Amino acid sequence: MSKARAGSKPKPTKKAAAKATKVGRKTTSKAAAKRPGDEPALAPNAPEMPEVRSARTEPPPAADASLVKKWAERGAALLRELAAHGAEDHEYRVDLKDGRFVWLDPRGRVSAEARARALCSYAPTTSSLTMAWADPLLRAASVRPVERLPTERDDVDEEEAWGVAIAAAEASGAEWLYRVAAPHSWYFLALSDLSFQPISASFTPGSPAGLVLLELEASRRAIRSGAEPAVVVRERLARVGSALLHEAEYAYRSTDWVSRLARTGKRLEKLAGKVPVPSFESVAKGASSSEWLSPDLAGSLDEALGLLVDEWRLFA
Incomplete structure (x- = not known):
């Protein structure tokens, strides 16, 4: 979008x-390099052990x-x-x-x-x-x-x-x-x-409903999971809102989707504004502020996003 x-x-x-080629280059360079007074290397240095990652079943x-x-x-x-x-x-x-x-x-x-x-x-x-x-x-x-x-x-x-x-x-x-x-x-x-010889020289964008729903539902899942800090949720909502406003002004500027995209974008920016972010001054004064969304705020955001999802599903 x-x-x-x-x-x-x-x-x-x-x-x-x-x-993929990093280890090979590193090994060769070590083998070729030597300090003054060192004997010539008889064999290249052993490559470093690969990074150990947790196993995956699939x-x-x-x-x-x-x-x-x-x-x-x-x-x-x-x-x-x-x-x-x-x-x-x-x-x-x-x-x-x-x-x-x-x-x-x-x-x-x-x-x-x-x-x-x-x-x-x-x-x-x-x-x-x-x-x-x-x-x-x-x-x-x-x-x-x-x-x-x-x-x-x-x-x-x-x-x-x-x-x-x-x-x-x-x-x-x-x-x-x-x-x-x-x-x-x-x-x-x-x-x-x-x-480079298009069938039609003009392009009329199709319904944005599918991609809008993807973003709304992804934001809703993130809020419900509680896995993202409040500042990340705030940034997520603000970015999606800004993107929809941009699409209304650019890709869909001459279509019937302008007002709906703009309204949804503004609504998301307002929801982002409801997520408190502590200022440097408040932190310096020792004000208490949770890193995570409160249950009440998470519920309120989820409900608001649910209403937007219901609205856009009518056009999917």
């Missing part, structure tokens, strides 16, 4: 590739280094294609209902388009990942299920999320992998059939 540039590279793929399949490199090269090729047609800095828009991904020039006309299907969604704040075919709001726009991939995970970091998305893209026959960032979620899409 948030505005982003189409030319962004999938940084985690580089990170993953760099991480770890998400990780893309190996060669697969990460392959998809990083595809991402670079996509950027070159866009640059060759002057579209590397154009905004993008997605309509998953119609399976359409477009780049828009400064005049709002379509400069390039591709077919889009959903792979998975990832929430960095909760480390949870859900495959699109298991998500009720993304299922209709999903790729076919990949049996070897777990449908849901709740202990995934950002690099692993990229790995799962790459594995899903590879299995589904995608040509390109694209990440769409919303206020508190990432959506990984499989793109194909890139064209």
Whole structure:
């Protein structure tokens, strides 16, 4: 939902590739280096012990280094294609209902388009990942299920999320992998059939109800779980509200969704304002302030978000 540039590279793929070769480079450099007066090394130093992580019963399949490199090269090729047609800095828009991904020039006309299907969604704040075919709001726009991939995970970091998305893209026959960032979620899409001769030069965004509901329900789950400190909840609500206001002014500015998006955005910002955040002055004076939401405030926020969810479900 948030505005982003189409030319962004999938940084985690580089990170993953760099991480995969880190030990090899470090070992070689140690073997070659010696201090004055030392005897030549007869054998390279032993590599450091890998980081120990807690075992998982069903770890998400990780893309190996060669697969990460392959998809990083595809991402670079996509950027070159866009640059060759002057579209590397154009905004993008997605309509998953119609399976359409477009780049828009400064005049709002379509400069390039591709077919889009959903792979998975990832929430960095909760480390949870859900495959699109298991998500009720993304299922209709999903790729076919990949049996070897777990449908849901709740202990995934950002690099692993990229790995799962790459594995899903590879299995589904995608040509390109694209990440769409919303206020508190990432959506990984499989793109194909890139064209610089769009069927239609204009783009009318579809209903925002699906993505709005995803953000509202994610915020509601975070509040109900009690796992996020008050300041994080406040930031979450404020960011989602700001994003909806931006969408009303930009992507949906000439549609019937403007007033509804703006009203919901303002409501979320007001809810964020109800979450108290201690000032430096109050902390210095020793004022007591809980790091977590009080039960009464959590209940009030949950009820308010529930009303918004009910309203938007009418349009889903």
